[in-house]
Structures are given as structure tokens and as C-alpha cells.
Amino acid sequence: MSERADGPTTWALDISDVSAGYDGHKALEGVTFRIEPGCLAGLVGPNGAGKSTLIKIVLGMLKPWSGEVSIFGRAGKPRPGSVSYTPQVDLVDWQFPVTVSDVVLMGRYGGLGVVRRPGVRDREIAASALERVRLTAMADRQIGELSGGERRRALIARALTQQGDLMLLDEPFAGLDAAAQHDLISLFQSLVTEGKTLFIATHDLSCVDEDFDHAVLLNKHVIAFGRPADVFTTESLNEAYDRHLMVVRSGQSTYIGL
């Protein structure tokens, strides 16, 4: 069945000719790209480019109209929970009465099945995920008492307890200051060295350009994918952002902004 034996490895994520949308409205058209295992990959594109749609498809929350999605060689509709996931922070109610460790434990819920409660093993996994993101001391705090950077790390700890090898993160940098952002990137890089594959939707092109291994530039279709330096050409960016972006390269650093 799987005729794609051309790659040296199984792809962490292999999207092939995917089209999708809502209510007859097309959001993605003929999207094709691959991400190799053990890398830090960015998903970038303007608002309305279909990033959220693509994320839903990879998570198995939305069925594509056509095309194929395969995660670590497993084709078909992705199993819910097989991909670790972190939603956008503004989708989360931070005033909600839950502690940090409650939130992290939620990553185990999907795998438990209805009615079953998390057990000792689930709590151990949650505790080690909290330790991994250096939040053990905060375990009993109400989630809203955390700082912006700590909130991201709590959500990442929750994604870690899902134990997927592919992690999908939606806008983890939004609203963070530079120090918190660098802290998060070094956490991502160390997760990659531990064998995780991170696929991160972000608006921060400069950060992808400097620190990521791969980039997918999306605007309804894939405009370019590969190494960031090859993807973020003036030509491609102009196509994706309709000439609204400015690219400044100076030495090692790149600034891409509106």
C-alpha cells in the first residue's frame, strides 16, 4: 500500500496534496510538504492562510476533502491524541479554578477513555513533564498565577504527557517578551535533541529564520518548504504576504516584519 519508499526515513509528517475547508469554502488547496523526524519546524503564513485548518487536519479534528496525511508512516485519519498539541493561549480560560498540575494531568485524559480516572502512573508522567519544563515548584498554584512564559511551559508540559513523538504547537510565542521567547526556544531545541519533532505555527518569521531547522510557508497552498534560509526569499515572502513584508538581512540576523 505504502509506495512511498523513496525517503531514507519515515517522515514525521507527510502531507500530500491535501485540500480542505468549511461549508464549501476552500481554505487549503493541494498542500504538500514533509517534515523529517527530530527537527524544529515552523508553519508560517499570513492570517487566513489556513494554518488553523491544517492544524485541525493533523490533529484529526477535521477531515480533508482530498489528499493524504501520514504521521510517522501511519496514514489515514490521525488517531485523536496521537499528536501532542498545545492550543493558542487565548483559547484557554486562565481564571479557571485548576492548579498547574491539574492542567498538566489533562494531557493523559484522552488516552484513558471515558469514565476512567488518572492513576499513579499518569501522575508520575505529569510530575516528570512538570520537572522537564522547570515548573515543579509551581505545581499547586492556580494556573492564572503563572507568568506568560510559565503558562506556555505548563501547556507544553501537558503536551509532553500525551507522549506523542510529533508535537504541534499553535502560536507559542504570541505576547512573550524576548527573554521568555529565548527560554522557550531553548526548551524546544532540547526537546528536539531528545527525539521529538516540533511543528510550530507562528507569526514570528525572524525567530523561525534564526532558530528553526525547517519552515513551511503557507498561503492556502504551500509557497515554499525546506530550510528557512531557502524558504524566506524576498520572492516567496512577497507571494505569501502580498508584498506587505519587509526583509532586512544584516550579517547573521534577519528581521522580517510588517
Added chain:
Amino acid sequence: MEGIIDFFREPWTFEFMQRGLLAAAIVSAVAAIVGSLVILKGMAFIGDALPHASFGGVAVAFALGESLYIGGGIAALLTALAIGFISRRGVIRNDTAIGIIFVGAFALGILIVSRQDNYTGDLFSFVFGNVLAVSWNDVWLTAAVAAFVVLIVLLFYKELLFNAFDPTMAQASGIPVAWIEYGLLVLLALVTVIAMQTVGIVLVVALLVTPAATAQLLTRRLSTMMLVGAAIGVTSSVVGLYVAWYADVSASAAIVLTATAAFIAAFLFAPARGAVWRGGARDA
């Protein structure tokens, strides 16, 4: 000293007061538990809409000579499912759909009542509540429904918590969020039915929202919020019934206003979160 003891003991020497206390305590406890989920999901308006809509069913049952509970229950369930269905379609705004449906059902109730020639006192006890008129049968029915609701919340606590906190992630994890949403609406309909007799249609939302909101100011976990909310509800029932007994005022109004007073106290003086301390911190 004996005077004080008599003061506290006197109301409960009457059986209708004992029945009233049991019914009010059970209802306010279970309303706070479900109400915790209701306020965290921003569903307070639905909590007001279901009791009003159920009045349509109560009136139909009254006209047909059937059980008012069953009539109200069916109307509340149908309304809950209709709201769930319409809001999932996303054609019109959720709160608009709720407004249309519940006022329609309530108006139907008024229409039917306006054609009734016989005594409608029973109906008005559903509108304004008459906790001191509950029978032992009412108390047992209330206890059975409340026990069922609590059992469901215990069984599906994990799903209810996850869906209330982070529905996107819950859905991505394979939690059947649509079923959980409908299930919560059904629980709300059940609480509505048993709460109507106690506090009346217009005050049900107070039992759902006020003790739970008070508890949210005092706790940092959903499970403790539910327990503290239930305790506040039960305490409000006891205090409210004393006030009703000695001041000779409506029991349901006294229960609700006691809960309101508790909320105001927590809003002002809750540790760290009270307006008084926060106001001071902002000035500093």
C-alpha cells in the same frame, strides 16, 4: 440560654419546615455543583432560560391534568437540546437562539394559563417557589434526581473539567465534547425541574450561579469549588428559612438573598482576591 436554644429549635418542630429544609438543602447543593460548570462555561443565561422555558411545559401539564414535574422536565429537556442543536449550527448567535426559544416557551405557558378558569395557585408556586408546601413525595423525588445528577458528575468529572477548561484541546485529545455539552445541558434541565418547586422559576438561576460564584472566589480547584459552593448553598437554605420563619417573608427570596449576601462578603473580603484588598493594592 434556653431562650437561644428555643430560638434555633422552634422552626424545626414543624414538619413542613423540616421538609422545606431538606428540599432546599438538597436542591441548593446540587445546583451549586452543576452551577460551577455553568458559570465556568459562561452559561448563566441558559441557566435562566431553562427554568423559564419549563414553565411552558408546566402549564401544558396543568391543562392536561398531568404531573407538573414531568411537564416542566420535558420542556426543559427539549429546550436544552434545541439550544445545543442551534448553537452547534452556528447560524445565529448562541445567546440570540436562547432568547428566542425560552421566551417563546414561557409565553406559551402564559397563553395556556390565561385560558384556565380553575384555580392556578399550584402554577404560581412554580413561578415564585413555595418550599414550605413540598410534600414528602416531592422531597424523595428531589433527592433521587439530585443523587442521579451527582453520580453523573462524579463519573464524568474528568470529561466535564477538561471540556470546561479547554474544549479545543479536549476535542483534539479525543474527548467526545459534543456529548459532554449535551450531557451538561441535560443535567441543567434536571436541576431546573427540582429547583422550580423550591425557589420558583424566576429564582432558579440564583441557586445555580450565586453560591458557585462565591465559591470560585474562595477556591482554586473545580472539585473544591463544587464542594464549597454546595456548602454555601446549604447554609443559605438554613439561614434563609430562619429569616423566613421569624420575619414572615417568602422563604425562596430569603434563601436567595442570603446567598447574595454571602457573595457580596466574598467579593469584598475573599483572601487575596477580595475587592477590599485588591483596591488597597492598586492604590499602593
